[in-house]
Amino acid sequence: MSQTPDYTERLQQKMGAVGLSSFRSLARQAGVSLWPVRQLRQGKVLELRSRSLLAIAETLQISLNELIEQFSPPSPEREAIARSEERNAPEVKAIAALQEEYARLQAQMDAQRSTLEREFQRASLEVLESWLLQWPTAARAARENPQIPAGRLLPLVSPVETLVREWGIEAIAAVGAEIPYDPQQHQLMDGTAEPGDRVRVRYVGYKQGETLLYRAKVSPIAP
Structure with missing residues (x-):
């Protein structure tokens, strides 16, 4: 009873x-x-x-x-659910622990990424320091006095060139160079040309290792 x-x-x-x-x-x-x-x-x-x-x-x-x-007496169904939850408790705890560890690692990776970005920026700024400090003054002087020879401004750009070299970025030919046309690396600005035709570089292109960044802009040379 x-x-x-x-x-x-x-x-x-x-x-x-x-x-x-x-x-x-x-x-x-x-x-x-x-x-x-x-x-x-x-x-x-x-x-x-x-x-x-x-x-x-x-x-x-x-x-x-x-x-x-x-205020309800326990039913067989409710007891079965409770027993099932009790049996699955270790698995639930393990999953929760994995989720917590994943969140911790994700936060750690985000922090490391931010640190690397700041270090990269600092290293780049060290290379560009002289340009950052001198270029604004030189540019203003050039605007106020157009008679200043452009050659006097060229040395100020050398830090930028140094940084680009450190990143492994190479120019595709030089401005004014006459080279065989290669549609994979060159972009025609006017006219037509067949692969191998002589073209003149008007704007330098760049590549980083085997990766093409920007195609050089060229114009065909009249025969």
Whole structure:
């Protein structure tokens, strides 16, 4: 013979949380009789009308689902779910640990990436230091005095050329050079040309190792 469950203590804890000291005060506050309260204490929550359940749940300041769950006797289905959750707990913890480790490594990689970017920028600025400091003044002087020979400005560009060389970037021919036309590395600015025809470089192209960055712009040379 099954024993009637007793949820009196649990109900008193819920009542105490909202300042209710007696079952009568609970019934009065919820606007119900003492019978629904008695049914609740015996775990017969599913036998109550929805209106009474909602009134009691609102008075206890909990959801209807929580009221039903807290004052219902354990069913075989609920026990099976609980046992399943208990069996799977180690796997769940392992997955959570992996997710935490992944998040930690991701944050570490982001921090390292930021550090490398800052170091790269600092190294580049060290090479460009003289250009950064002198070029704005030289450019203003050239604008204010167009008679300044352009040759006096060329040395200021050498830090940029040095940085480009350190990155392994090479120019595709020099401006004004006459070379055989290669459509893979050259871009015609006007006219037509067949591979191997002589063309003149008007704008330098660049490549980095085997990677083509910019094709050189060329014009065909009239025969």
